[in-house]
Each structure stands twice: as C-alpha cells, then as structure tokens.
Amino acid sequence: xxxxxxxxxxxxxxxxxxxxxxxxxxxxxxxxxxxxxxxxxxxxxxxxxxxxxxxxxxxxxxxxxxxxxxxxxxxxxxxxxxxxxxxxxxxxxxxxxxxxxxxxxxxxxxxxxxxxxxxxxxxxxxxxxxxxxxxxxxxxxxxxxxxxxxxxxxxxxxxxxxxxxxxxxxxxxxxxxxxxxxxxxxxxxxxxxxxxxxxxxxxxxxxxxxxxxxxxxxxxxxxxxxxxxxxxxxxxxxxxxxxxxxxxxxxxxxxxx
DNA sequence: CCGCTGACCGACA
DNA sequence: GTGTCGGCCAGCG
Numbered sequence: 113x114x115x116x117x118x119x120x121x122x123x124x125x126x127x128x129x130x131x132x133x134x135x136x137x138x139x140x141x142x143x144x145x146x147x148x149x150x151x152x153x154x155x156x157x158x159x160x161x162x163x164x165x166x167x168x169x170x171x172x173x174x175x176x177x178x179x180x181x182x183x184x185x186x187x188x189x190x191x192x193x194x195x196x197x198x199x200x201x202x203x204x205x206x207x208x209x210x211x212x213x214x215x216x217x218x219x220x221x222x223x224x225x226x227x228x229x230x231x232x233x234x235x236x237x238x239x240x241x242x243x244x245x246x247x248x249x250x251x252x253x254x255x256x257x258x259x260x261x262x263x264x265x266x267x268x269x270x271x272x273x274x275x276x277x278x279x280x281x282x283x284x285x286x287x288x289x290x291x292x293x294x295x296x297x298x299x300x301x302x303x304x305x306x307x308x309x310x311x312x313x314x315x316x317x318x319x320x321x322x323x324x325x326x327x328x329x330x331x332x333x334x335x336x337x338x339x340x341x342x343x344x345x346x347x348x349x350x351x352x353x354x355x356x357x358x359x360x361x362x363x364x365x366x367x368x369x
Numbered sequence: 370c371c372g373c374t375g376a377c378c379g380a381c382a
Numbered sequence: 383g384t385g386t387c388g389g390c391c392a393g394c395g
Binding site: 224226227249254256257258259260261263264 | 389390391392393
C-alpha cells in the first residue's frame with residue numbers, strides 16, 4: 113500500500129521525468145514549478161534557504177524550527193511546492209557570510225514592483241555601510257514612501273542576502289530588524305561599521321561628512337568619507353547646507369541631490 | 370473600495 | 383534630552 117503523501121513521491125516523480133526526458137529539460141521544468149530548500153550556516157547561525165531556477169527566494173533562521181514549519185511558511189507565502197535540494201546553489205554559501213556573489217540570482221517574481229525596487233536598491237549597499245530609509249525610498253523612485261520602505265523590509269523574503277540590516281534610521285540609530293534590533297547592531301559592527309561614532313555624530317546633528325580637498329559630501333559610513341583626513345573633514349546636518357558651502361554629493365553613496 | 374497597519378520622519382512640546 | 387503627534391504611502395483584509 114503506497115502512501116501518496118510519502119516523501120518518496122517527490123523522488124519518484126523526478127525519477128519518472130528523468131527516465132525519458134533530457135536532464136536539462138527536467139531541471140528547467142522542475143525548477144519552474146518546484147522550489148528547493150537547503151539548510152546552511154550563516155552569520156546569524158543556521159538558516160533555511162528556498163530557491164527556484166531563477167534564484168534565491170526565501171530565507172529564515174533555523175533555530176529550533178523544524179523544516180516543516182519553514183515549508184509551511186514558504187507555501188503560505190508563495191503557494192508553490194518545496195522539496196529538499198542536494199546542494200546549495202553556487203554563490204549562496206559565501207553570500208550567507210556577507211561575501212556577495214556576482215553569480216547569485218534572486219527570484220522576486222512574487223513581489224510587487226515597489227517591493228522589488230526596494231530590495232534591488234538595498235542589495236547595492238556595500239558591507240560596512242548604512243543608508244537611511246528615506247534614501248532607499250528616493251533611490252527606489254518614491255521619495256515619499258519612507259514608511260512603506262520599512263514595511264517592505266520588515267517582510268524581506270531574503271534577509272542577509274539582501275542586506276536590509278544596512279538600512280537605518282535618519283537619526284543614525286539602527287532601528288528595527290526582522291531578527292531583532294540587537295541582531296542588526298551585531299551584524300553592522302561585525303561588518304566593521306563604527307556604530308558608536310555614527311550615532312555620536314548624529315547626536316551632534318551631523319548626518320553627512322565632507323572633504324575640503326575633494327569638495328565632496330558623503331554619508332558618514334561611505335568608504336570615501338572614512339578616508340577623509342580629520343583636518344579636512346567637515347560635518348553637515350543636511351546635504352543642502354553642504355552644497356551651499358560648495359560641496360557636491362558623492363557619486364558613490366549618493367546623498368540627496 | 371475603504372479603512373487599518375507599520376523596521377519611518379520631522380516638528381514640537 | 384525624550385515623548386508624542388501628524389503626515390506619509392504601499393499592502394492587506
């Protein structure tokens with residue numbers, strides 16, 4: 113007597129398909145219809161990651177959680193069957209430890225255009241740096257949607273891989289995080305960001321740093337800002353003030369025009 | 370469609 | 383300094 117819900121069924125379906133179908137086509141079809149999951153170590157501990165043929169789709173911490181809970185959450189959100197994978201896709205493992213991979217793709221097809229836009233923008237924030245929610249809103253093409261950016265990141269399907277921990281509040285404090293504010297601080301510090309200095313500057317009303325040798329103004333965590341010799345460093349509360357003083361916005365960190 | 374919600378923000382007590 | 387209040391806007395039920 114065969115139990116049709118048995119885990120072996122997935123394997124038999126695959127075997128049947130593989131028997132008389134070119135392997136490449138099987139992968140193409142299965143990857144389109146099914147998603148796969150792996151468990152892997154990350155900078156926040158063991159995580160489950162789901163992916164399709166098109167790329168990474170869903171990541172959640174493993175914790176004490178059984179895979180059944182992860183697959184339930186996955187199906188609830190993506191309405192697609194989920195099977196285990198033999199091995200992690202290329203580039204995933206380094207990316208889980210903060211080393212972004214060029215080859216790592218994402219499947220964001222279930223998201224709205226605005227959500228995709230927010231995640232694309234967030235993905236480009238370099239390790240060790242941070243940008244305010246308002247900056248993400250503007251870069252995503254909707255400057256007024258500051259609060260909505262927070263709502264999108266609160267349900268980021270692929271945290272860590274899309275580094276939403278690098279999006280912080282305008283006053284320099286880290287703000288909330290899908291895995292808790294303390295975890296957000298930990299991740300930022302682990303990436304080499306001097307959180308204390310940033311918060312301290314913000315407390316003095318300084319949200320931007322400028323160099324009088326280059327006449328460029330940056331976010332304090334920008335790679336270029338951190339290279340400014342103290343003697344040539346000037347703090348500003350707004351970009352407008354810096355521009356008024358003869359500085360132009362950095363083309364790397366792109367503070368507001 | 371409409372009302373409600375929220376990882377925000379800036380102003381103002 | 384810190385608490386609160388409106389405004390804001392995409393998603394969701």
